[in-house]
Amino acid sequence: MKPRHLVAAARRDHILTHLRAAGLGALADLGFLDLAHGGDDPVIVTGYKATRARKLTPGEKEANRILAAARAPVEHGRAHLKTWRILTKPVTPSRVIGELPWLES
Secondary structure, eight states, X not given: OOOHHHHHHHHHTTHHHHHHHHTOOEEOOGGGHHHHOOTTSOSEEOOOOOOSSOOOOXXXXXXXXXXHHHHHXXXXXXXXXXXXXXXXXXXXXXXXXXXXXXXXX
């Protein structure tokens, strides 16, 4: 399950409003179910969640498979970026970093 702070940050930053204004949407996992209830015009699309009392129908299972297939390349790319630490630290010589004022320690 997604850490609750991601959903809280999405609410705080009004992500749904920004996506709707730009005419965009997002595919998300089940951690974002709380944000996905958009009525007739959903901005965030999530899968279906089974419970002990209610199993998924074959159509819901197929919808989850299609959503997972669409999300997989993005998740794999993000995992590679995290593995290579591209998103966490700049990969430039230290002399160049000293010349960039926004990267100074």
